[in-house]
Amino acid sequence: MQLRDALDDYKRYVESGTRFPGERRTTGGRFTGDADRLVHITENGSLRDFGYPLSGLTGIERSRFGLRVDETIIWFDDSEVTSTQSYGEETVVKTVHKTARGTVTQYDRTVGRTHLTQFSVSTTSNVGANNISIVAYVSLAPDGQDTRIGQLHHDESIEVYHSDEHDFISSSTGFRSFRGQVPAKFDDVLATDPTEYPRPKADGRYEEDRLSGDVVCYLPLEDGQVTYATMLTSRAETTRPEAQDLLSGLFETYADELEYPPTGTNHSTRYAQRPNAPTITADLRVLSLLAAPTGLRIAGPDFDPYYVHSGGYGYTWFRDDAEISRFLFETDELAELGLEEWHERSARAYCVAQRDDGSWPHRVWPHNGSLAPGWANARLEAGSNDDYQADQTGSVIAFLARYRSSITDEALLEMVDATLEKALESLDETLEQDGRPVQCQNAWEDTIGRFAHTAATFLEAYSALAASEYERAAHARAQADRVYDAIDDLWVTDRELYAMRERPATEIANGKSRIDRRADAATLALVGAHRAYAAIGSIDEKRRTRLCSHLESVIDTLWHDPDESEVSGLVRYEGDGWRQRDQDHEKIWTVSTAWGANAAAQLAELLSDADDPRAIEAAAEAERLLACIALDGPLSASTTYLPEQYFDDGTPDSATPLGWPHALRLATTVLLEESDVASALRQPAD
Incomplete structure (x- = not known):
């Protein structure tokens, strides 16, 4: 987008209440x-x-x-x-x-x-x-x-x-x-x-x-x-x-073929036997469009290249990308989607992009993996971990550790193991003595602290390593146990949820409480992390109860159903003021809503494995939230694309399509399709 175009758009939309002037939108088309x-x-x-x-x-x-x-x-x-x-x-x-x-x-x-x-x-x-x-x-x-x-x-x-x-x-x-x-x-x-x-x-x-x-x-x-x-x-x-x-x-x-559906393999045909073939096709199409030949993906089409109202979207974040890769791999295992080449490209790209200290940089250009503009590159600079996003390293480890079991190429296996060795050392360096990650940036990239979400990614990473045949699996198991025990430090009894974060000392010195008690959609990652931990350790009834209460409290708190439109879903966190324009309420996000649906589906499986009758309630919640982002849901455009955000009047906003919620929608759809407890929920009553 050239400056002339940005200025033209500014002239058109400077007075708009739901358009940010100077952007090149893809919310339509x-x-x-x-x-x-x-x-x-x-x-x-x-x-x-x-x-x-x-x-x-x-x-x-x-x-x-x-x-x-x-x-x-x-x-x-x-x-x-x-x-x-x-x-x-x-x-x-x-x-x-x-x-x-x-x-x-x-x-x-x-x-x-x-x-x-x-x-x-x-x-x-x-x-x-x-x-x-x-x-x-x-x-x-x-x-x-x-x-x-x-x-x-x-x-x-x-x-x-x-x-x-x-x-x-x-x-x-x-x-x-x-x-x-x-x-x-x-x-x-x-x-x-x-x-x-x-x-x-x-x-x-x-x-x-x-x-x-x-x-x-x-x-x-x-x-x-x-x-x-x-x-x-x-x-x-x-x-x-x-x-x-x-x-x-x-x-x-x-010249004569454009009028007709293109020849060759068609996802709709390949997955025709599956009841949710249209959703699978739509989500894989989007994730394919956003991917470079390297296997790395942009978060979404870059609508704001001048960083006027955001920090840009046309880059690879290793958190988003590795989460997408992990969801694709887990879904492929369940549904046999034939994505082996996708997984291998992603694994190779992560190995190549890893820094010498075992971590991954904030953002890279997907076409060659080189460092892209960013604001969380503390490990490339002198200073603390405050401007480092440790969850990115945890997310990459979680994918590589799971993918490792399917590798048949010895050279690739050696490459992945060497990458995991350095990554594990990096993860250990950023785990404090109390069993929770260091102070760093959060998943939403707008706050500093010691976050429940970051702890969830560490628990997921350590658990995935411990469940693998990786040579340091025993060490990873011990670290997973430490994180599991420490997570309860962030439990807020009167709200029945896990807090967003422990605040930095500077905020506490200014009179704020040590624990930031706000509900945060990112903390829903705790559910999937505990399901990963269940493969190597025991989750007692008290923790299961807290996970149930946490899911219910976060969803109830963040649920938003504005009167002026048909859209409804979850906001990011309490007090989120980003890209509100003239709106006085937090905006609905598709990734938050999809995260809620996936967390509920994961919880249903976790509870079902423990013969806990609350599994049926979790599955019902997953189905309700998934309906918001389904192909015919209020947060899905007629194109099947999921925009990042919605205004209360139903106007879509920000990056469209955004890869992360598409991966979440795909994974949740297939998980519920394969779930015994969800199948029981769908059975008609006698």
Whole structure:
């Protein structure tokens, strides 16, 4: 997103009560992607690339399509969109535009680093073929630049380049005509009204056609159709002739296939025997779209690259990513989803990204694992652990320890064991004498303290190691016992829940109590951690009762059901004021709600294994919360995507789709599907 676009968006939404000005939202529309390219198609069919974190290539920053009849242009964003849909594992997005001069059906599909957009035109009047064409405006930003860009005009394509990144535009029918366009002038940027693109051709600017990333193309139709393509390339990887040959081949291969569901393996078919095949398909599609070839995933499409209202989302967090990997692995074990290659890529990526001290950095670029901008890199700097997120290391260990049992490649097993050895040492270094983790940053990345959630990730990690055949399993078992005993230090008797944290000494010195008694959705991780511990140790009735009370108290406290809309679910924690805009209440989060559903499902299994009759109540709670994020639930968009947050009026907000709740939805759906206690719950009464 270039600054000009951010300022335009600011002009449009500065007065909005539920929109943050200057962002590039994906809360509407759909994505298509392949390999390391990720393209967003808005409700009106315009395109924008979001794949820079996955490939290192920027691509399309702005676009607009329309129908030209005689000398009149009908832009699709001014027309009625009658339907949008997506289908298939590889994802083809269909958009139908209803215009005053006819219907245009648009199909979008990404193949490797090439995005194909096919237009099929059916006019309502007799218009000669020479008098009708598709208008395609696109602004490319090679190497993330919107200035100091050049164009080369070839016989069958237009090349837009900066230094390493060279992007190509082509059409199955060629170009009736085209023109370049230099960036908006200062007066346009500073004007009160947003700039409309494309802008009129500049007078007297002989260099305009060659010194910009903006291109306006008029595409002739053949039999009422044309396919438009943009290809992103790296000069170091692809030569100019290779790129042009590839484009020609793609037109021949795919021009007639975009109208139909893509061929090849389809998740819907593969999982057709499972009652929740549509959910499995939807969640795996999202998690695939967000993944780089390295196996690392972005948290979500980056809607705020200037960090105006957030710290950015287009990076790999090892907490989120490892939690996703663990949920995928556990779900694969239950449902045999065939994700072996996914697990191996993730494991290798974590081993490579580990720091010498055994920990993992705050955020990395998924396309190469290099350090990305972040604010929790204390272990790379001089200082305390305050600005370190120890739960990330715990989450990676928990996945690797579980995945270890399925490894058949000796070299990979040695790599994983070497990684676990250093990681275990790092975890031990950040465990205090009292059996709880050190003071550090929390899962929500906005507070310092000694958190119940961090303790949960440590218990999960130590327990997973202890249950494995790893050579230091006995040591991990002893550490798990210490954490298990210490967790009760955070029990709040009168609230019947585990507290969010122990506060830092500086806050206590200022008169605050040692224990932060607030309910926190992240503490729901304690349930899954105890289920992991149950594989190596005994959970007594008192602890089971406390887990039941904790789940009930946290869900009751954080549950929010606003009157002004149909949305309902869990907020993050008491007093969460982030991204509220004009709202005076904490916002509902899909990850909190999904966490609640998963914790309840995990508790049902834990109780069932102990023949505890309270299992049925936990399963019922899991089903209730899962319904909020189900495909037809109030927190799931019509696209099946889960936005990170919702305003009380039902407006979705923030990263969309967010990977973490999709993994939670998938894992919880399959766990309940396989659960005996949940099956009993669904049986009709006699």
